[in-house]
Amino acid sequence: MSGNRVSLHIPGMAHGAPIPMASKIGNIMYSSGVSGYDCAADKMPESAEEQAANMFKNIRTLMSEAGGSPDDIIRMTVLAADRSNMGAINAEWLKMFPDEHSRPARHALEVPVRAGGALFQVEIIAVLS
Numbered sequence: 001m002s003g004n005r006v007s008l009h010i011p012g013m014a015h016g017a018p019i020p021m022a023s024k025i026g027n028i029m030y031s032s033g034v035s036g037y038d039c040a041a042d043k044m045p046e047s048a049e050e051q052a053a054n055m056f057k058n059i060r061t062l063m064s065e066a067g068g069s070p071d072d073i074i075r076m077t078v079l080a081a082d083r084s085n086m087g088a089i090n091a092e093w094l095k096m097f098p099d100e101h102s103r104p105a106r107h108a109l110e111v112p113v114r115a116g117g118a119l120f121q122v123e124i125i126a127v128l129s
Contacts (some may be wrong), residue, residue, distance in 0.1 A: 003025075004025050004026065005020075005023055005024070005025050006022055006023070006025075007020035007022050007023055008021055008022040008023065008024060008029070008062065008065045009021050009065065009067055010039065010058055010061050010062050010065065011039065011061070012039030012040070012042070013035075013037050013058065014041050015032065015090060016090050019032055020032065020040075020063075021034065021062055022062055022066060022124070024066055024128070026061045027127055027128040027129070028125075028126070028127060028128070029068070029072075029124070029125070029126040029127075029128060030073070030123075030125055031062060031092065031122075031123055031124040031125075031126075032102040032123070033079065033121035033122070033123060034055060034058050034059055034062060034121060034122050034123070034124065035051070035054075035055060035058070035115070035116070035118040035120065035121050035122075036050065036051025036052060036053070036054040036055035036058070036118065036119070036123070037054060037058065037118070037125070038054050044116050044117045047088075048085040048087075048088040048116070048119050048120075049088045049091075051088070051093045051118065051119050051120055052085075052088035052089050052091065052093075052120065053092055055089075055092070055120055055121075055122060056092040056093075056095070056096055056098070059073075059096070059122065059124065060096075062124070063124075063126065066128060067128055068126060068128040068129065070096050070097070071102075071129070072126040072127055072128045072129055073104040073124055073125070073126045074104050074105065074107045074125050074126060074127050075104050075106070075124070076104055076105075076107075076122050076123070076124055076125075077106070077107050077108075077109065077122065077123040078106065078107070078108040078109070078120060078122050079108075079109055079111045079115070079120065079121045079122070079123070080108055080109070080110055080119065080120050080122075081110070081111065081112065081113070081118070081120070082110065082119065083106060083108065083110045085119055085120070086108060089108075089120060092111075095096045
């Protein structure tokens with residue numbers, strides 16, 4: 001380990017490049033792109049609903065690996081291949097953040113299709129408690 005920075009990973013999910021899933025210094029964490037990859041099945045699901053459910057499961061896993069929880073997320077940026085699939089994201093968003101008075105900021109961008117068939121990716125900024 002170099003300095004105060006710690007690299008974080010989601011078990012069963014890896015980039016093709018030498019990039020961690022997230023990095024934290026102290027109580028601040030920034031993620032790389034977290035997708036809806038199904039780590040247990042070792043594949044990317046085809047449907048937007050399955051990918052969204054897995055993406056939020058992967059978010060929970062990453063936050064646990066960081067020593068926190070989804071309650072520590074302050075901002076999420078959603079990268080979507082097609083904004084018409086945002087309903088699947090919103091359904092999982094409401095499950096993770098049911099309290100309308102305690103949700104992270106969020107921004108969604110439409111981008112070209114992601115590698116591996118991913119319909120979405122999310123980037124997270126968290127302040128760990």
